[in-house]
Amino acid sequence: MKTEQRIIKSYSFSQEEILSQILRLYAPQGIDADITYSIGQFYKSGEVPPPRMKFDIEPQTDDTVAADSRHLPLGDKSLGCIVFDPPFLAATGKSLFTQEGNLTVRRFGCYASEKELFAYYRATMSEVSRILKDDGIAIVKCQDKISSGKQFVSHHYILNMASEVGLYCEDIFILLAKTRILSPKHDHQKHARKYHSYFLVFRKSKKKVEIIRRNTDGIHPRKPVETH
Numbered sequence: 001m002k003t004e005q006r007i008i009k010s011y012s013f014s015q016e017e018i019l020s021q022i023l024r025l026y027a028p029q030g031i032d033a034d035i036t037y038s039i040g041q042f043y044k045s046g047e048v049p050p051p052r053m054k055f056d057i058e059p060q061t062d063d064t065v066a067a068d069s070r071h072l073p074l075g076d077k078s079l080g081c082i083v084f085d086p087p088f089l090a091a092t093g094k095s096l097f098t099q100e101g102n103l104t105v106r107r108f109g110c111y112a113s114e115k116e117l118f119a120y121y122r123a124t125m126s127e128v129s130r131i132l133k134d135d136g137i138a139i140v141k142c143q144d145k146i147s148s149g150k151q152f153v154s155h156h157y158i159l160n161m162a163s164e165v166g167l168y169c170e171d172i173f174i175l176l177a178k179t180r181i182l183s184p185k186h187d188h189q190k191h192a193r194k195y196h197s198y199f200l201v202f203r204k205s206k207k208k209v210e211i212i213r214r215n216t217d218g219i220h221p222r223k224p225v226e227t228h
């Protein structure tokens with residue numbers, strides 16, 4: 001039992017447990033900046049030491065600095081560990097003006113379209129790479145979603161964006177949820193409802209990204225796989 005408790009697992013129902021395990025493995029020196037701090041839910045229980053700097057485009061605490069995560073007031077290669085937990089919603093119109101929609105938007109942020117949301121992810125991943133020291137760690141929380149009947153495998157896009165800007169994926173943790181904030185609709189279900197989100201752990205290392213690219217490029221089965 002004791003041994004099992006010490007093993008760091010790739011999944012948990014607790015985001016605090018996942019974050020503290022990530023810090024234990026990859027950033028024992030702690031978090032330098034949380035660039036989408038909001039109300040700092042990650043740090044409320046005290047299990048995860050708070051970041052040394054807090055940024056958000058709409059600060060919700062007195063000690064959070066107002067800043068756009070695409071243009072942070074930080075020097076190149078200045079930080080060792082960054083947390084980025086971006087909004088996952090894109091919506092305009094009616095849904096924003098319901099009471100539920102309003103609360104969700106205020107708490108998590110929202111972009112006008114999926115295109116804008118994903119452009120925002122891309123620009124921030126590039127900024128994160130700029131401000132991280134070589135070998136620095138970025139912890140990115142994200143979730144896949146169904147929006148207007150379409151499936152967005154967001155973690156996959158973010159993994160690709162990361163490698164484009166020299167961030168190598170060191171690890172992936174899955175946060176499981178027993179319930180979801182958005183109310184379930186069961187009619188005409190076409191895709192699995194997502195009861196999980198991700199904590200992706202990246203290291204700034206162009207060299208590691210290059211090695212992975214070299215080792216995996218051009219790998220094809222010798223002959224087409226037969227299916228029956």
Ligand SMILES: C[S@@+](CC[C@H](N)C(=O)[O-])C[C@H]1O[C@@H](n2cnc3c(N)ncnc32)[C@H](O)[C@@H]1O
Nearest residue numbers: 036038039040041042057068069085087108109
């Ligand atoms: C999912 S919430 C973060 C929740 C946070 N991790 C917590 O524990 O409370 C996303 C946050 O990103 C912020 N945000 C959205 N666009 C931003 C931008 N361009 N720059 C900085 N922060 C942004 C929102 O204001 C919102 O507070």
